[in-house]
Amino acid sequence: MNSRDDDIADPILYRTYYSLMMGDILHQIGFDATKDNKAILHEFHKRILGYKTIAGRSQVAVEKFLMEVIAFWESEFGIFVRTNKKQELGIENRPLSELWEIL
Numbered sequence: 001m002n003s004r005d006d007d008i009a010d011p012i013l014y015r016t017y018y019s020l021m022m023g024d025i026l027h028q029i030g031f032d033a034t035k036d037n038k039a040i041l042h043e044f045h046k047r048i049l050g051y052k053t054i055a056g057r058s059q060v061a062v063e064k065f066l067m068e069v070i071a072f073w074e075s076e077f078g079i080f081v082r083t084n085k086k087q088e089l090g091i092e093n094r095p096l097s098e099l100w101e102i103l
Contacts, residue, residue, distance in 0.1 A: 009062035021081050028079045
């Protein structure tokens, strides 16, 4: 997909965020990845990162939001947030030399 500012984001970004990323975050902070918990977490992300919504936003805007979510959890809590199913759970505990292909 072209990444011009006026493009609507690829739906795969939303699926990655709501299913994989938010599920990982919730599990790592001790919560089940329920629909209600994901909604609460999403509102938290929007509030702390200063977004009103990511719905209908450009590819660039949603990519930036996702990167900010990843950076927040990594920098504040040391939590690795997966962005690809090939990245296994607990990946942050493996040596980087083993991970180049899947990162």
